[in-house]
Each structure stands twice: as C-alpha cells, then as structure tokens.
Amino acid sequence: DAGVTQSPTHLIKTRGQQVTLRCSPKSGHDTVSWYQQALGQGPQFIFQYYEEEERQRGNFPDRFSGHQFPNYSSELNVNALLLGDSALYLCASSLVTRMNTEAFFGQGTRLTVV
C-alpha cells in the first residue's frame, strides 16, 4: 500500500517564477492538505481539498492556489515566487468522511527560491 507520494523532492526556482508541486494521497484517502514548513518551524496549514474543492484555507496569499483531481491527487501552485517562499512543502492525506482519522504525510518537496 503506497503512502503519500510527492514530487519533485527538490526544486530550485528564481524569484518571480511559478512552481507546481504534486501529491498523490494514500490509497483510500479522499482529502489532501498542504502545509509549508520553514526552517526550524512547525508546518503551517495552507489549504485543504476535498471533492475537488478548497475546503478551508490558512493565512496564505492568493499566490498560493491548488487543485484536486477526480483521482484525489492534488497540485499546489505558487505564483510570483518570493525568497520567503523557500521552505519544505508537505502534503497530507486523510479520510474526511470519518472523524478523528490519522493524517499521513509525504516526504515533502524542498523548494529553494534564489
């Protein structure tokens, strides 16, 4: 049973560029959440997708957008990259139709903006 998979593992982009990160949830999970983890900090919630719609959003600007596909996989897009967007981006999957289920994380994508 494959867990949560993210691609790519590392990425280097230039300020002002756009980036797309990808996530496949754990088998049987229907919800994908994205988190940003700056160095030395805990992950911060970006947004959550369920049934191909954004269900809840954290305190992130509109430059951060996402998408969920019918097979539950998801993309995170960041436009007009800033140096401060450099971080580890984590995807988590869960089963929203059952309360109190564990959220499982992927290995993350390390984004460096230069």
Added chain:
Amino acid sequence: SQQGEEDPQALSIQEGENATMNCSYKTSINNLQWYRQNSGRGLVHLILIRSNEREKHSGRLRVTLDTSKKSSSLLITASRAADTASYFCASSPTQGGSEKLVFGKGTKLTVNP
C-alpha cells in the same frame, strides 16, 4: 500563527533513558496527533488521541491528554539512538469544519549512544 507550543525546545538524553515532551494548545480540539520528523524530511505519524481519551499507548510511546489544561505529553520509554528526531504535536481544532492540523515548533530530541 502557530497555535501549539512544545516544551522543551530541545532535549538531550542517554540511550535507555525516558524522554518526555509536552505540548500546549489554545482552542478546543477534536483530537491531537504526534509526529516525528527526521532531518527536515516528511512527518511520520506516531499516535492520535481523541478529545474524550486521557491516555493512549503504542509500543514504547505513551501519550496523555488533559483537555482542561489544553495540554498533552509524549513519553518515549527506553530511548534509542534511532529516536533522535524532532517531535511535533498537531491539534485538530473543532472550529473551522475541516480537520486541519495546527502545529507547534517541535521538540528536538537527541539520544546519545
């Protein structure tokens, strides 16, 4: 902003000793989960405790939850060098309608052989 706080920020112990990490949160929750992270990579799920539970065990892990104090603790017994990692608690607030997780800054545990 981060809701949770872990205490201590860093902990260094010898192999075989027990390690205790504490976590506080600010609002009412559905559940609280603990995660381990090695070298800035992905988060490994350790244990989930529901708001109506007070204690839970999993192998060498023991988690307690005190909703009146809005706090939780993670105890790792008989620690091993392989337990060296950062540990995060993540609370799931009842408000908001989704099951987003709110993390603290984590406790960095070093287990010396």
